[in-house]
Amino acid sequence: MSKLWKVTLMILVTITLVAAVALVIIFKFTGDKQQTAPTADEILESSVDVPEITTNLADGSFIKISFKIQMNNEDAKAEAEKRDFQMKDIIIEQLSQMKPADFNGEQGKTHLKARLKEKINQIMQDGKVEQVYITSFILQ
Incomplete structure (x- = not known):
């Protein structure tokens, strides 16, 4: 045994x-x-600044707003820099459909950022938008 x-x-x-x-x-x-979160340096390397845009809202009031758009890679950043005019057009188009009440609270701004991400990704070929950040915001 x-x-x-x-x-x-x-x-x-x-x-x-x-x-x-x-x-x-x-x-x-x-x-x-x-997946680890990107460092601040990595975000800056792959981001495009959209300088302050001033435009009318749907009700006639106006907004001054600027963005930093984080792309998923450096090729996407280069493409986004070339498509700057298209991105501004998308932003103005989306803002012109909004009213001041649409910006109330965190949810309003989050909804705008999600719509911008979706619309800009539709024109991108070499990459995509990872995140949209609002860097300045004045509503009058």
Whole structure:
């Protein structure tokens, strides 16, 4: 009986070691590729500034607003810089449909940023918008 226990124990230890080695190999090569938030420098390197735009809103009041648009890579940034006039057109078009009440609270600005991201991504070919930041905002 003791010989049977030794053989069984050896088989279990061998299976456990093989499984452990397999797991190490799998995690090493596939990796646990977690998305880390970009650093401030990385955001700046891939971002385009949209200088202050002054335009009328739907009710006749006006807004002064500027943006920083974060792209997903440097090729997208270069394309966005070339499409500056198109991005400004999209921004003015979206703003002209809004009323001052549409900007109330965090939700209003978040909705605007989401719409701008969607509309600008429709014209992009070499990348996409990751995030839209409002860098100045005056509503009168």
